[in-house]
Amino acid sequence: xxxxxFLVFAGICLAGAINLLLQSHPINSALSLxxxxxxxxxxxxxxxxxxxxAAQVIVYAGAIMVLFTFVVMLLNAGREERTLGxxxxxxxxxxxxxxxxxxxxxxxxxxxxxxxxRLSEGITSTEELSAVLFTKLLLPFEVTSVLxxxxxxxxxxxxxxxxxxxxxxxxx
Amino acid sequence: MNxxxxxxxxLSWYLLLSAVLFSLGVVGxxxxxxLITVFMSIELMLNGVNLSFVTxxxxxxxxxxxxxxxxxxxxxxxxxxxxxxxIIAVFRARATLAVDRIDRMKL
Numbered sequence: 431x432x433x434x435x436f437l438v439f440a441g442i443c444l445a446g447a448i449n450l451l452l453q454s455h456p457i458n459s460a461l462s463l464x465x466x467x468x469x470x471x472x473x474x475x476x477x478x479x480x481x482x483x484a485a486q487v488i489v490y491a492g493a494i495m496v497l498f499t500f501v502v503m504l505l506n507a508g509r510e511e512r513t514l515g516x517x518x519x520x521x522x523x524x525x526x527x528x529x530x531x532x533x534x535x536x537x538x539x540x541x542x543x544x545x546x547x548r549l550s551e552g553i554t555s556t557e558e559l560s561a562v563l564f565t566k567l568l569l570p571f572e573v574t575s576v577l578x579x580x581x582x583x584x585x586x587x588x589x590x591x592x593x594x595x596x597x598x599x600x601x602x
Numbered sequence: 603m604n605x606x607x608x609x610x611x612x613l614s615w616y617l618l619l620s621a622v623l624f625s626l627g628v629v630g631x632x633x634x635x636x637l638i639t640v641f642m643s644i645e646l647m648l649n650g651v652n653l654s655f656v657t658x659x660x661x662x663x664x665x666x667x668x669x670x671x672x673x674x675x676x677x678x679x680x681x682x683x684x685x686x687x688x689i690i691a692v693f694r695a696r697a698t699l700a701v702d703r704i705d706r707m708k709l
Contacts, residue, residue, distance in 0.1 A: 431609060432609045432610060432611055433609040433610070433611055434609075436611045436615065436616075440615075440619050443619065443623070444619070444622065444623075444626075447622075447623055447626045447627075447646060448626065450626075450630060450639075450642065450643070450646065451626065451629060451630045451633065451634070456636050456638045456639050456642075456699075459634075459639045459642055460638075460642060463642050463645065463646065466623075466646065466649065467649060470649055470652075470653060473616070473619075473653065473656075474653075474656050476611075477616065477656050477657060477659075477660045478660055479656050479659070479660075479668050479671075481668070481672075482656060482668055482671055482672065485672065485675055486675070489675050489676075489679055490645075490649070490675065490678070493679060494645065494678065494679055494682045497682055497683065497686055498638065498641075498642060498682070498686070501638060501686045501689060501690065502638055504690070505638075505689075505690070505693050505699065507636060507638055507699050510634070510635045510636040510639065510699075510700065511635060511700060512635060513635055513702055519632045519633075523628075523632045524629070524632065527625050527628045527629055527632070530625065530628075531621060531622070531625040534621040535618060535621060538614050538617045538618055538621065539614060539618075541614065544612065544613045544614050544617075544661060545612075545613055545660075545661050546610040546611060546612050546613060547610065547611050547612075547613055547616070547660060548609070548610045549609070552660050552663060554659070554665055554668055558665055559665055559668055559669065559672075562665045562666065562669060563669055563672070567666075567669060570673065574673060574676045574677070577676070577677065577680055578676065578679065578680050580680075581679075581680035581681075581683050581684050582683065584683075584684050584687065585683040585684050585686075585687035586687075588684070588687035588688055588690070588691050589687040589690045589691065
């Protein structure tokens with residue numbers, strides 16, 4: 431069961447990621463990114479991360495991607511024109527990507543002592559997670575809330591009109 | 603016991619998937635020519651790294667790996683809101699989303 435679920439959702443995940451690259455319309459790319467994130471949530475569930483699977487669906491596939499599709503539709507982003515891109519990207523970028531992928535794959539395939547994942551094994555409950563989060567890591571958690579507050583203020587300040595008209599400040 | 607329930611997947615497959623997702627994100631960052639899609643490729647890279655965090659948390663039965671993913675998600679949410687606000691500001695100033703035409707800072 432685990433093997434079948436892994437193969438199906440890893441396949442969907444890869445297909446979505448490749449589709450993101452191939453589509454030329456931003457809204458299609460956004461929708462395939464939602465597919466990638468949702469199938470990643472299933473993979474998190476297979477690895478026993480219950481809370482993260484829920485958070486992945488709610489925060490990533492829900493909140494962040496709604497923001498993306500909203501901006502794509504707001505700006506009426508059309509079909510992108512394909513150009514060759516910069517010379518640096520072609521000369522350095524693609525060989526570097528290939529090299530990084532090759533190095534990581536070699537290291538992973540030669541790694542000793544990596545375990546296996548089975549169904550219903552090594553499940554981390556939300557209780558365990560929150561016990562650590564709200565005792566040992568309380569300060570970073572609170573700092574994150576300050577970070578998000580600053581991000582909200584920054585987004586409002588950036589997206590508002592420069593001429594001081596206040597009626598459209600709530601766009602983001 | 604049901605043989606379907608005892609199947610197992612090596613964790614290295616998860617790590618390989620996360621490496622491939624990250625590389626696809628980098629390729630998207632290089633080949634996409636739309637500001638929003640470039641930004642989406644960054645999200646794809648973050649997701650690839652998150653998958654390897656969760657895999658290693660499973661490997662060592664460590665809760666802190668999952669908590670790190672939680673923090674990455676929070677920072678990604680903040681980053682997405684600020685980044686998209688910047689994209690709206692750029693679109694208002696230039697009336698285009700093509701990265702080739704937003705090259706005022708190029709040497």
